[in-house]
């Protein structure tokens with residue numbers, strides 16, 4: 001069985017170089033020389049907006065062999081529904097993985113939004129169902145539900161979304177959502193349900209994922225820990241008589257040689273010396289985020305204190321918002337790491353590299369062709 | 384006085400969709416004597432985009448994606464056409480029951496950033512409780528206006544401030560608002576509708592546009608009342624009028640098309656040749672209408688006919704009058 005590779009669309013800017021995280025394409029830092037995309041011409045706005053840059057990345061990803069991209073959603077980011085619908089008509093095969101919190105739009109409306117997108121793109125929409133990190137950020141969104149209630153709500157949301165889409169007229173009387181005789185018009189109901197990726201590391205998350213998710217999605221964690229986590233999800237889902245696949249979301253610094261890759265990690269680390277803050281040290285009730293913060297990346301004095309194994313570095317959270325652990329190495333080494341992850345139960349990847357545009361080509365052209373996938377996993381498992 | 388013209392997109396298909404569209408229940412069996420290479424490359428959205436371009440190319444000021452449960456989702460349609468449509472405004476119609484006020488405001492910021500503040504909202508909730516329940520919305524009739532008001536308070540609050548807190552019955556937010564490049568964008572222009580005093584009161588207090596339907600009894604006095612109400616709150620409102628329209632260079636043919644479509648002598652429908660339609664619209668403008676929101680069973684050709692023949696007549700008349 002083959003492996004799916006996705007890329008990531010950055011929704012709040014993208015650094016122009018992993019060696020200098022302060023320059024950011026997009027208007028999250030002021031547009032200036034060395035940082036003018038989009039859109040300055042001769043120092044003045046040229047009418048392009050951030051969507052023009054995101055379109056570039058999506059096209060690079062589809063051309064270089066990725067199925068599509070994860071489109072994250074946070075308070076400071078642009079919105080994945082708007083991005084997907086804007087790019088639907090100018091991409092050909094790119095699949096839009098919309099990060100979405102079920103509390104924010106009701107399930108019937110979401111079914112219609114998604115089915116319309118499916119129809120317009122011949123089935124290129126999918127979800128990363130996120131259930132929110134809690135804390136002040138959750139209330140910023142206008143959502144006051146507690147952690148485990150949020151997962152209960154996610155489960156009901158997906159019950160109803162699937163019900164009105166495929167079993168309409170559909171009724172359900174829930175604790176968080178209800179519907180009476182809900183359905184989609186025939187042409188929309190005929191489209192495929194989106195594949196559901198599901199993120200969240202707590203027990204409540206695993207419970208909800210087991211019922212509805214097609215893919216359980218995790219940030220990279222130390223391999224043994226990840227193997228145990230994937231094992232637990234697959235076991236729980238088996239017990240419910242379902243099958244679930246597992247996916248890893250991970251950043252790479254892939255270079256022709258390992259020396260160049262580490263040199264770039266080191267340069268990036270040193271460029272953040274003046275204000276080294278870990279993007280994951282924030283108030284939240286997220287179990288997954290706590291695991292990433294536990295690497296304590298911001299306490300390190302030297303980049304190599306953050307090397308936790310061959311080609312594994314926990315400094316990524318210093319370079320950009322997001323999780324700490326990622327892969328650093330030559331093209332062959334990166335492919336080898338991906339093969340190891342496949343051997344421990346990974347069925348799909350969401351990769352990313354900085355800058356997202358150029359690195360989509362690089363990883364697509366240099367790393368993916370070296371991945372041996374299931375063939376490799378047999379020999380690795382035997383070792 | 385300036386007049387604006389908006390065109391409704393056929394999100395649930397129209398007389399033309401039969402050519403390719405599965406939404407049409409009477410989908411023709413394919414004619415196998417003709418080699419057909421379309422396969423499933425085309426859907427209603429390809430046609431909708433052409434209608435949107437038609438309206439842009441013929442001088443309309445804006446487009447409206449209606450919230451029609453029989454068709455495509457309005458927000459997706461608005462996004463799908465946004466990169467093709469450069470000048471006109473794009474209004475997405477939806478119900479405050481569809482989701483959180485903060486989230487709709489947040490999505491709108493992205494839309495405004497990409498489109499240069501061209502997004503509008505048209506907020507309306509079905510008046511039929513069973514239809515609402517089918518959409519997962521169990522609100523009572525009496526609560527509908529109160530929820531609309533809270534939706535407006537919260538979405539305006541988070542759009543205007545970075546420290547907005549509100550706890551209502553339907554929506555809440557703590558220290559909400561948009562920072563960095565997400566700040567400073569206009570909340571979309573807000574269109575509201577309804578004829579009850581509650582509806583007029585909310586429009587006067589929060590709306591930018593109030594939409595009446597052609598055929599509304601005592602339209603002139605309702606417009607006057609609403610304008611006075613808004614003025615008493617120190618606000619002004621754009622008055623829009625929604626109408627179905629049949630246009631042809633020959634009056635009899637226009638009437639024939641209306642009759643065929645089942646809208647002969649219909650109070651919500653304008654039927655005429657180009658000169659008579661220009662006159663009708665001018666008379667309605669004299670009652671206080673600033674914006675016409677038009678639609679037709681054959682969207683594409685009617686948009687061209689109106690845009691090419693009726694709009695220039697009206698715009699020239701306005702220039703002469705000025």
Ligand SMILES: Cc1cc2nc3c(=O)[nH]c(=O)nc-3n(C[C@H](O)[C@H](O)[C@H](O)COP(=O)(O)O)c2cc1C
Nearest residue numbers: 072073099130131132199200201202205286287288
């Ligand atoms: C790969 C991945 C991507 C995520 N993307 C987002 C996102 O875009 N927006 C968001 O608010 N949370 C995101 N999250 C957070 C989780 O979905 C979840 O809300 C959080 O981890 C709290 O759940 P937990 O306590 O079950 O771990 C992501 C998590 C993972 C693992």
